[in-house]
Amino acid sequence: MQPANGRHRVVILGGGFGGLRAAKALAREPVEVTLIDQRNFHLFQPLLYQVATGGLSPANIAAPLRSLVRRQRNCRVILGKAIDFNLETKEVVLEDERVPFDTLIVSAGAKHSYFGNHQWERFAPGLKTIEDATEIRRRVLSAFERAERVSSDAERARLLRFIVVGAGPTGVELAGTLIEIARHTLKKDFRRINPAEAHVLLIEAGPRLLPAFDPDLSEDGAEALRRLGVDVRLKTMVVDITDAGATVKSGDVEETLPAATILWAAGVQGAVIGEALAKAAGIQRDRAGRLVVQPDFTLPGHPDIFVIGDLSTYADASGKMLPGVAPAAMQAGQFVASVIAARLSLAPIPEFHFKDPGSMATIGRGAAVVKLGNWKFSGFFAWLTWLFVHLLFLVQFQNRLLVLMQWAWNYVTFNRSARLITDTNRFLGEPEN
Amino acid sequence: MQPANGRHRVVILGGGFGGLRAAKALAREPVEVTLIDQRNFHLFQPLLYQVATGGLSPANIAAPLRSLVRRQRNCRVILGKAIDFNLETKEVVLEDERVPFDTLIVSAGAKHSYFGNHQWERFAPGLKTIEDATEIRRRVLSAFERAERVSSDAERARLLRFIVVGAGPTGVELAGTLIEIARHTLKKDFRRINPAEAHVLLIEAGPRLLPAFDPDLSEDGAEALRRLGVDVRLKTMVVDITDAGATVKSGDVEETLPAATILWAAGVQGAVIGEALAKAAGIQRDRAGRLVVQPDFTLPGHPDIFVIGDLSTYADASGKMLPGVAPAAMQAGQFVASVIAARLSLAPIPEFHFKDPGSMATIGRGAAVVKLGNWKFSGFFAWLTWLFVHLLFLVQFQNRLLVLMQWAWNYVTFNRSARLITDTNRFLGEPEN
Incomplete structure (x- = not known):
């Protein structure tokens, strides 16, 4: 020193x-x-899935780093x-x-991490950045749009199949929100297809979802997701991903699932x-x-x-x-x-002790699982808790009130107003038309 | 038929x-x-400049077309x-x-329209789409970031010069907002540069700004912009634009203005x-x-x-x-x-008569010019009128209340929370770092 x-x-x-x-x-x-x-902003990653699914705008969950340390005279920021x-x-x-x-x-x-299968990335983007989120939003919404226009039944089914790989909190939240979009948000938006026929799969290699949670909360979560309409498949490995779909293996049974939209939430x-x-x-x-x-x-x-x-x-x-x-x-x-x-200051060096504040994940509309110390619960009250805690931690952002209002609006109307298809396809190189 | x-x-x-x-x-x-x-959305273009300057998010001024005609059974939408x-x-x-x-x-x-000078487009983007707006936002914010890091005084001055070409409503609104960002929003965000030293120019070939308005309102507008700190130059032609800056000509005097950010609001x-x-x-x-x-x-x-x-x-x-x-x-x-x-219905064919609802443009923070019939006024009350009318026409969007709140917040705090640098540089091909 x-x-x-x-x-x-x-x-x-x-x-x-x-x-x-x-x-x-x-x-x-x-x-x-x-x-x-x-990047010039701090990102509240736990809500990134809301941007990916059109519920919030990028700026709602990002705050300029310079603003955050503006009054701290001993801190400068370099982009x-x-x-x-x-x-x-x-x-x-x-x-x-x-x-x-x-x-x-x-x-x-x-x-x-694609566990060595880098070639999967372009077909199955992950969710870490704002750009990932708007790209996923673009893919999900474009799949419904393309389904409305195709004449082949097989292609329509492929376009309406959404596969989420990995059942940690992000995977669970994505699958729960995708089924809500299909069954409620887009319900009356199309004339030829019925978005509610979308097939949302959650693929998990392990024996249960949300492995960081207690087993009974994993049970509750899987139960809630299935009730919403998600096809939850545990002990199922992804063995290949191409632009046509994903091949999965459960036990000795291998199956190829044609799907236009595959999202990666499996590894980091x-x-x-x-x-x-x-x-x-x-x-x-x-x-x-x-x-x-x-x-x-x-x-x-x-x-x-x-x-x-x-x-x-x-x-x-x-x-x-x-x-x-x-x-x-x-x-x-x-x-x-x-x-x-x-x-x-030559003072005694402290020791680190992690204070576990508990863990929580939303499942979908009005459902969540929460573990706070020895207290475990799920359902609507868990969802309100999740909501409260996430707003609380957004406290440093001016957007807290805006997010609350937008959520309230989305909840009551089933709407998701940030459903914009923007920017070009970063992976497949097809220009925005 | x-x-x-x-x-x-x-x-x-x-x-x-x-x-x-x-x-x-x-x-x-x-x-x-x-x-x-x-595109899958209807865009409220009059507020696009707010997205370009970080005041609103894209979704605040865009609404999915399918949502807008959802209940109209005789209408289908094709993307x-x-x-x-x-x-x-x-x-x-x-x-x-x-x-x-x-x-x-x-x-x-x-x-x-670049009046035949297509090569100017990459150096001076216009503002017509959501992507234009986020690109302009990226350029403006990146210019301040780069200015904070350069050691050359000349390069710093170039980075802190912003040229808006064309003084119709969009050009006036952009120039007024840019000076507000430099003098208020970013005031305390940097350690090495003083953003208030930014030089914002509004270049107009004609003899007055807002040519569609009455001459006295043009006067009021120019006066208000100059009071805010904008360098308004009338009867000035742009003769060249490169990545180094713009060359302008006033009378017989030609001048080259080094500038990193040039925005095009001159022609369509x-x-x-x-x-x-x-x-x-x-x-x-x-x-x-x-x-x-x-x-x-x-x-x-x-x-x-x-x-x-x-x-x-x-x-x-x-x-x-x-x-x-x-x-x-x-x-x-x-x-x-x-x-x-x-x-x-074989009924008589009607005739078209345009009912002019008047015209209005904001100049900047708390200032606008308005013409309603024979009634012309400018200043703070004009700005409130502008605000009210724009919110009224956003009526079809669920976002109306969100926009009002965000504006109120921005006005009181001088903040613009949507200050995100996202996506790659579409024109110059330099990847986001």
Whole structure:
């Protein structure tokens, strides 16, 4: 720790839940914070599926990073992309600039993993960015539009089949919302097709959905989804994805499901920049491309480099893994800031203890599963809880009230007003007509 | 007029103000309406500049066409792109389908005109579509971001110069909003630059801004813009635009203005499909690519083909031209529907009389100019009037209340929350980092 040229320089890579919290927690410390992100906004990822399904607009769940730290005079924001690290000179290498640091916090997040099948990506986009969300929205709405116009029954069935791969919270939320769109939102919009005939499948390789939840909540969730009309298939592997559809395998039975729209919610891996960091630090990444960190979130042998959030793998003293959720990233960001402050003031270094705030997932219209401590419940009250908590965490955004109103409107009218087909098809290269 | 195979088939090309109004006006007539558009939504273009400047989200000013005619059982919607017409067989030729009609209404609108200088388009995008708006938003916000990071004073000045070409309502609104963003919204967001130093120019070839308004309102508008800080330059021609900036000429004085962001609001021409229609109908287009129509909006020699809105040129008996504004297109749509109804019921054919509802333009925060009949006024009350009328015409959208709230919020806080840099650069091909 050599405070260079005045104040100690903390560079934070990534303005997600972990990085932003760390930046804010350092507001009153004697440090100069530089927050680097390749996007100009902080994204509230838990509601991204609402953008993908036309319920909310991108700006409802994104807030400009500069606005968020506007009043924090010791923090500046750089819109830039990190491509490497020089740990000798202690610099983050951007495409067109080098940013020196005394302490580095890397919270660059995760991206999709197709488990080695990169060729599936163009046929089955994942949901991590605003652009992913508008692309999925475009695909879903375009499928209904194309179905209205085709004459072949087989092609119409293919266009009206929607496959969601992976039954974690995102997959469950996507499947639940897709069936609501088909059965309610679009009910009277078409003249030739009946959108309610859409076939929404949720494919999960494991034995239950929402594996991070208690088994009885998984049961409740599967039950609720099936009641809404989703075809939930557990213990089912995806073995191939093409532009025609997906091939799945359950036991020894292989089946090819023609489908125009396939969404990937099955796996994540550490962000690409993690590779450069691991190489620079001389350490290995785990199989999911994450960096294994010490009890204080530093990299082994690099006490000035912290890695938090989805790019890190963290186990507590008892071996329990820190989950890849927003509260864990935020608590890590807060903790790391307190370590930096303690080091600078020569105070005792704190220890990290994760306070699990519980977990929750919506299933669809008016249904959710919630686990808060030992308290588990599902159904409409769980959904209200989910709604309340998500609005609460949107608190930093001016959009909170707008989101609440839009949700209330959507709930009462079954409408989803942000049903726009915009931009070109990024994967298949067919220009918007 | 040969009602074919049952009911009379009316095909409407374009779901803008004119086409949508015509479709709705035919709801109770004994006709089958087919509304064809290449986008799945109706766009409230007068507020597009709010999207381009981060004040509203795209979905706030767009509504799915299918929703708008959901309850109109005699109307179906086709998402498709017209490429030609066969007037022998009476068919609209789409890329993948032919749609037969008994009566055709073409309301395909207008696109930008660069007066023969197509090479300017990539450096100076216009504002006609949602994608134009998000692209302009991306350019404006990126310019400030890049200015924060450059070391050269000249390059910083270039990045902080914004040139709007053309001082009709769109140009005036863009210039007024850009100066508000620079002087208020972004005021405290940066650490190295002072956004208030941005230089916003409004370039107009004619002798006054808002030429469709009375001269004294043009004066008031120019005065208000200058008070806000906009550099208004009248009688100034743009002679060249490159990626470095714009060259303008005033009298004999030519000046090159280095600028990273140039927005085009200077000219429009009829939509491309107008060329195919003119060719099929054997008529000429005017210099702005529009089709000159008869007093009943039909093409000469083609009583079953109506052209309304910005694709048509219409002069009344006294030679007065119908203006290219939303109320004119809507009244034409309503009128054309009544002509079709009268023909089918063998009733007397009505005559068209444009009822001018007045005109208005916002100048910026709390300022506007309004002309209602003989009543002309400007300032804050004019701005409230502008606000009220625009919300009123958004009435068909569920978003009306959301827009009002967002405006109220923006007005009080000076904030513009939809400040997202998204998507790739469509013109210059540099990928989003």
